[in-house]
Amino acid sequence: MPHDFDLFVIGGGSGGVRLARIAAGHGARVAIAEERFWGGTCVNVGCVPKKIMVNAAEYGMWAEDAAAFGWRIHKGGHDWAKLAAARDAEVARLSGIYARLLEGAGVTRFDARARFLDANTLDVGGRRVSATRIVVATGGRATRLPIPGAELGLISDDLFALQALPRQVAILGAGYIALEFACLLHGLGAEVEVFHRSPQVLRGFDEDLRQAVAEGMAAQGIRLEGGVNATRLAPLPGGRVLLSLSNGAAREVDAVFFCTGRAPNTEGLGLEQAGVAVAPSGAIPVDEDHATNIPHIYAIGDVTDRLNLTPMATAVGHALADTLFGNTPRRASYENVPTAIFTSPPAATVGLSEEAAAKRGPVDIYVTRFTPMRHTISRREGRRTLMKLVVDQRTQRVLGAHMVGEDAPEIMQGIAIAVVMGATKQDFDRTIGIHPTAAEEFVTLRTRTRVAGAAEAAE
DSSP states (O other): OOOSEEEEEEOOBHHHHHHHHHHHHTTOOEEEEOSSOTBHHHHHHSHHHHHHHHHHHHHHHHHHHGGGGTOOOOOOOOOHHHHHHHHHHHHHHHHHHHHHHHHHTTOEEEOSOEEEEETTEEEETTEEEEEEEEEEOOOEEEOOOSSTTGGGSBOGGGGGGOSSOOSEEEEEOOSHHHHHHHHHHHHTTOEEEEEESSSSSSTTSOHHHHHHHHHHHHHTTOEEEESOOEEEEEEOGGGOEEEEETTSOEEEESEEEEOSOEEEOOTTSOHHHHTOOOOTTSOOOOOTTOBOSSTTEEEOGGGGOSSOOHHHHHHHHHHHHHHHHSSOOOOOOOSSOOEEEOOSSOEEEEEOOHHHHHTTSOEEEEEEEEOOHHHHHHOOTTOOEEEEEEEETTTOBEEEEEEESTTHHHHHHHHHHHHHHTOBHHHHHTSOOOSSOSGGGGGTOOSOOEEESHHHHHO
16 A cells, blocks of 8 residues: 655754755655654754743943944943843744645645654554655753752753743753853843863863853952862752752752753654664664665664754755755765854854864864954953964965854855865965955964874974
């Protein structure tokens, strides 16, 4: 008997929606199910509302800086409720767009939970549905540390449900979510401390970038304490929380945020009924074409725990739709994926860190640090810029670019094109800079800072 659909997608986040839309455009009979909200984490409790709040925090700093430029601007108290209303309205608008795009593409949409009954059959909100191919795109979920009183702490989703700004905040973790939350809450008026078990923030990123982000945050009054773990949370009067730490210290705060990791969202999907293998972490292992151990069942996005970025999931979803239904087999590359950390100031990166590149062979390192023009006038602390290029010594190809400073994410998007295309340092050198900008520094770096790799090129 023919199946109900050629493709069924479980999960209505960015990756799943793109896959469903493109597959339907290729003529496939497609259905998609989402049990929580269309657009997934990014649109609803992630990238989009977070960036709106980052922008809000930046306005406060600009108001303070304006006096140095001759403006008489009075910085009044921040209206959290007004920000929340504007943020939530934009999130609702975008989530609605995702739903309408699916309908416009002819995709059958289910506002329901889907779980496997067997390798080709799903229970979708009580309805039995079959499909020739099935894709799991359920993303990930925020987690808490397994410590006593953990239920008293908040996860990242909870930031967007707060009715008021907590005045004293402890953040646990040192990844990009932890640091972004620390900066936006501090910018909106909270007193923020960040506690993390690693010695330095942003594990896996370039060391110069990690140091520059930490220094910038500390200069603004955000306290970062490494090498320490949370051991217990306990309730205090008035809804406050007592945070106990492994070094014997304790903090009384209004809120504790667990920003200590995310887990693949595979629980309750019935994967065992379909025979789909799941790693101990909960992630679904996939091959280079994102197929699971069951050839007609695929998994994309954060549920695979490969590179947990919304644009990566979207690219993979599009490529998979083209491969399965568009007669144009292709893969989305996991190399040279640009990304940003929306701290204050923000950071952005593409390609290899100095440490990763040096393991492959000798690399030339170019680094510059300076105070951007806006802040030579305003004299605001903690807003220095770092720019860095990692260059293969033999081929002169630019292997990595890293930046901390004003507009870093916007600048890095353009630099990423050059890195993906295989541009050399000489290509950068002969590009004329736009003056006066910070971005021009990427094409005016002439003096090599150091050599790394192969025993520092044999000295």
